[in-house]
Amino acid sequence: MTKPSSDNLDLEALGRDLKMSDTGQARTKETRNRIIEGAESLFAHRSYSTVSMREITAEAGVGLAAVNYHFGSKEGLFKAVFLRRARDLNRERAQLLEAADKRANGGVVPLREVLTALLRPGIRWSFDTGGRGLFIQFLTRSRLDHSSPLHEIFYNDVGHLRRFIPYFLRVLPELGEDEILWRLHFTLGALHYTITDLKRLERISEGLCDISQFEPTLERIVSFAEAGFRTAAPVRWAAGDP
């Protein structure tokens, strides 16, 4: 009757949840995973509140009560779907940034490499046909859904962004930090819109734009963002200027 809980929400809680069943219940983890995967697939296409637990459990082929047993509640399941992959995504970004840092060998990391480290993992995952592609859809959709239990998390999940800011400041020293943040904001907009709405581009362009290939898409968005970052800062009207 005692239920495994997943109330904690910091990313580190994932590890605890995973080793929760290290005594070897093969069937238990099987059920858990089937539920998570069914939920991920459904949440990828529709919002939190419109996906019912009956749909999820039917998709996973388990009983209705299994969700509450394994995850405590629908909200707990949602968080579990998030936690399973979120760490990996941010870790990939951090690793790319670190690698670029090593390559620079103490020098300044080129702007294009900073942007690539930021944008590549999300774009890459969104091109996956498997679970990671679904997860990216799940993530970008839920970010804007104020009814989702993760809304606060997303708003506060700024740590992995802050890690990039020193790199931008170093490679674009003529820009102030506020200007960097504005442009980072626009860049993330292009990223998220591209991920969630690539199909719309295909429709608008009537097949003219090839959205099927990963590398050219990444190149395009990186080029766009790089140019945006390199443009001159707007004049400030604060001080007494001619």
Next chain:
Amino acid sequence: MTKPSSDNLDLEALGRDLKMSDTGQARTKETRNRIIEGAESLFAHRSYSTVSMREITAEAGVGLAAVNYHFGSKEGLFKAVFLRRARDLNRERAQLLEAADKRANGGVVPLREVLTALLRPGIRWSFDTGGRGLFIQFLTRSRLDHSSPLHEIFYNDVGHLRRFIPYFLRVLPELGEDEILWRLHFTLGALHYTITDLKRLERISEGLCDISQFEPTLERIVSFAEAGFRTAAPVRWAAGDP
């Protein structure tokens, strides 16, 4: 018992709906508007499925059945909220573009003016404290909500975008149409992300970025997009090049 309907969804149906009550029922239009405004305000902050009709009618100070009487269903009300302002927004964009065209006097409209015509109305509205600000939030939120009855509309509402493409092609003749569309896509991403998540920028920047002023925000996003549009096109690997 005969109910006014609003089943039709093309933008032109708005006019008919508005003059539906031109025989002078002051009270009727009052109720209709109160419901629409209450719904607009609630849909601006939360998704379609999480806002109940009981909340809407309570907010508007009318009976529960009033919605079904005036709009047929919850979905009909949602469409009415959309229709009331959507035409105005696209018309504003078209007018700005036309004005820039006149100013160019037969010549090429500068890129910056094309982008301003595209971006200004949305940003402008989103800074409104009244209903138009709420509407912009409603619009950008619902666009990504696949459970919303308007999802198909948004996907097909590409007419007002197509109008801009010839202007981009003329001012950037070295770019192909596909490349234009990619960059237009990224630009819309920056726009929508800015509109929906300006609060997040404020949080990330810890107050460093001033998000309270309209003109500087517009200038920033236009500059960012302009630079992105002006960057060189990626090399094509198709033809036999050195």
Next chain:
DNA sequence: CCAAAATTCGTACGACCGTTCCAATATTTC
């Protein structure tokens, strides 16, 4: 001013929601 139509209001209905309980079954532990 009066019949007719339009509109408002309170209420009830059937459907679906997330959750809970409990018996049945599988698994672990000694």
Next chain:
DNA sequence: GAAATATTGGAACGGTCGTACGAATTTTGG
């Protein structure tokens, strides 16, 4: 192998949802 525990499956609960209905009330039109 038996006792204890973990997991599953079915049924039911209270609650909320969008909608429909009928009576009361207001407004319209002659």
